[in-house]
Structures are given as structure tokens and as C-alpha cells.
Amino acid sequence: MAVSGLVGEQLACRRGFKLLFEGLDVAARPGRALLVVGPNGAGKSSLLRILSGLLGATEGKVRIDGGGDTPIGEHIHYLGHEDAVKGALTVNANLAFWRTVLGPTGLSVGEALEEVGLGGLGRLRAQVLSAGQKRRLAIARLLVSRRPVWVLDEPTTALDVKAQARFAAFGRAHLAAGGLLIAATHAPLDLGETDELRLGGRA
Numbered sequence: 001m002a003v004s005g006l007v008g009e010q011l012a013c014r015r016g017f018k019l020l021f022e023g024l025d026v027a028a029r030p031g032r033a034l035l036v037v038g039p040n041g042a043g044k045s046s047l048l049r050i051l052s053g054l055l056g057a058t059e060g061k062v063r064i065d066g067g068g069d070t071p072i073g074e075h076i077h078y079l080g081h082e083d084a085v086k087g088a089l090t091v092n093a094n095l096a097f098w099r100t101v102l103g104p105t106g107l108s109v110g111e112a113l114e115e116v117g118l119g120g121l122g123r124l125r126a127q128v129l130s131a132g133q134k135r136r137l138a139i140a141r142l143l144v145s146r147r148p149v150w151v152l153d154e155p156t157t158a159l160d161v162k163a164q165a166r167f168a169a170f171g172r173a174h175l176a177a178g179g180l181l182i183a184a185t186h187a188p189l190d191l192g193e194t195d196e197l198r199l200g201g202r203a
């Protein structure tokens with residue numbers, strides 16, 4: 001069964017005493033990225049966490065169209081600000097862990113590391129990676145397991161120009177294969193034709 005939409009209806013989010021947004025309708029569809037933009041603190045990360053089922057909405061509902069009985073979270077790759085890299089493990093072991101947990105339906109660990117430009121670094125302990133290399137390792141997670149919905153929070157943070165281009169190529173391939181992609185970003189992502197959802201007015 002193919003996922004045909006990730007939809008949020010009349011979403012509201014209150015954090016602390018602050019109402020970040022209310023009455024927000026969101027719809028991501030296959031083949032076209034949805035970019036969530038807006039100034040710092042507008043609620044972009046909060047929205048992505050709500051859409052991924054990691055944070056409850058104050059009001060409103062999130063649903064996946066065409067997802068059958070599979071829980072929403074199992075359709076989604078969520079890439080947050082933190083890279084979720086375990087420093088004490090090797091680069092290989094980090095990715096092998098995610099491949100096992102998420103379901104080994106994509107590339108092998110070695111193939112994914114080559115794809116993100118970390119080939120040859122698999123036996124290093126992850127704590128010695130640079131910020132951009134850790135981000136590349138986090139992105140490799142998207143490749144070792146196929147999931148139809150990518151929810152990405154500032155995915156190109158710390159990436160150099162070449163790694164940004166690689167990421168854009170992964171994103172476009174995912175969209176071309178009928179995947180969904182929602183990303184919060186302050187930078188252009190080169191994902192082709194996109195839709196934009198603006199929170200909090202202009203920066």
C-alpha cells in the first residue's frame with residue numbers, strides 16, 4: 001500500500017505559555033517537497049515533531065493517507081537537530097544499529113557510507129567525527145532503510161557544499177520514487193519544485 005499523504009488538520013501548538021500556531025492545515029504529498037520556513041522560534045521543529053508523532057498537538061489531528069494499519073511513526077524517517085549518533089560506537093556500528101532497528105530494506109552499511117562520503121571511516125569511533133561528518137552519518141540512516149515519509153529538521157546544517165549537493169540528490173531521488181519529504185530549513189535545499197509553509201511571519 002502506497003502512502004499518498006501526510007496530513008495535519010487544524011493543528012495548534014502551545015509550548016510553555018506561548019501559542020506557536022493554531023488552526024494550521026498541513027498536507028505533504030508524494031513527489032513534491034514541503035518546506036517549513038520562518039524565523040527562529042516560530043515553531044518549525046515543534047511542527048515537525050507533531051507530524052512525526054513525537055510531540056502531541058495541543059489541538060488537531062495528524063494522519064497518514066494510504067498507510068494501512070501501520071502506525072504513523074513506522075512510515076517516517078525523522079531527522080532532528082541532534083544527529084542521534086552514539087559516540088562510543090564505531091561509525092559502522094551506529095549505522096548497523098539503525099539498519100536493524102528501522103528494518104534493513106535499503107542499502108548496506110558500507111554502501112550508505114560510500115553514498116554520503118564517509119567510505120573508509122566505518123571503523124572510527126563516532127565521537128571523533130566532525131560536525132558535518134556526524135550529519136552525514138545521520139543522513140546515511142535515510143538510506144539504509146526505505147521509508148516513504150522523510151521529516152527532516154534543517155538537514156543540511158554543518159554540511160559542506162558537496163555534501164549539500166549529495167543530500168539534495170538523495171531527496172530528489174526519494175521524491176522521484178513517490179516519497180514524501182517535509183523539511184524545516186533556513187537555507188535553499190535544491191529539491192526541485194517545492195511547496196512552502198511559513199510560520200511566524202517573515203524573519
Ligand SMILES: Nc1ncnc2c1ncn2[C@@H]1O[C@H](COP(=O)(O)OP(=O)(O)OP(=O)(O)O)[C@@H](O)[C@H]1O
Pocket residue numbers: 015016018020038039040041042043044045046047184
Ligand atoms: N519543551 C519546551 N518547553 C517550553 N517551550 C519550548 C519547548 N520546546 C520549545 N519551546 C519553545 O517553542 C518555541 C518554538 O521552538 P521550535 O524549536 O519549534 O522553533 P523553530 O522554528 O524550529 O526555531 P529554529 O529556527 O531556531 O530552529 C521557542 O520559543 C522555544 O523556546
